[in-house]
Amino acid sequence: MEENTRKESWFKRNWKWAVPTGGCLLIIILIIAFAGTIFYGVTSMFSESEPYKTAFELANNNEEVTSVLGSPIENDGMIKGSINLSNDDGEAFFDVPAKGPNGNAIITVDATKTNGNWTYEVLEIKLESTQEIIDLKPDKLLD
Template sequence: MEEPIKGKSWFNRNWKWVVPTGGCLLVIILIVAFAGSLIWGVTSLMSDSQAYQDAMTEARNNSQVVQVLGEPIETNGMSGGSINYSNGYGTAELTIPIKGPNGEATILVEGSGADENWTYQKMEVSISDSDQVIDLLEDGPLIE
């Protein structure tokens, strides 16, 4: 009776290309995960800031903005700019893309303050499809 000859396993036959390929895929996955978490962290840092929250509140409560964009007004992608904190005092220069059912716009914010007490030098909405700019601080801001 003949016994079947036992060959090498699949891994033993292919380990020379499986190990480097698996290692490269692991490195790529780790890089993508790191970049994604970095982007998410920066984005959430900006969206949690007082300047961002105040700008979104002002835009949603402004009758001109609601008339042009419609309701609801939501963010439209990643915000950009800078937020700096030093000894409890912060400054912010942000651009926040927003959208509504009728169009898109960008909020431009420049301000400084501490905790929840911020003052703004600029807070305006620039409508994307036109040259219209709506000053959110013009009619007496809801937030000081």
């Protein structure tokens, strides 16, 4: 006599461990996605700010800096610091690792925004190879 027993599905046989494992993996994936979103948001807030753009523009246009680092000079890592904006006022203080084809450096920015205008207290680059600090502030930005 032939037996007509149906084999249970994989999920029906393994649900006791598959459901908790799948739930834990989903939570881990959501946490990683959330952290990535926060990191991207903070990074883009810095890189789209006027002090950040000004710092890299001045570094790329400074002959002394480009003679040591080469050109172009780009971001080379995680920005450390803070930026606070409120309408036409704000503050920015950060260090950003920079690199060129020939070396690395740290760009330091300390700026205050009042009535829509940025004033740079510190805008400099420290070359890694020589530890030399080069002031990037042009005369028009000095206060």
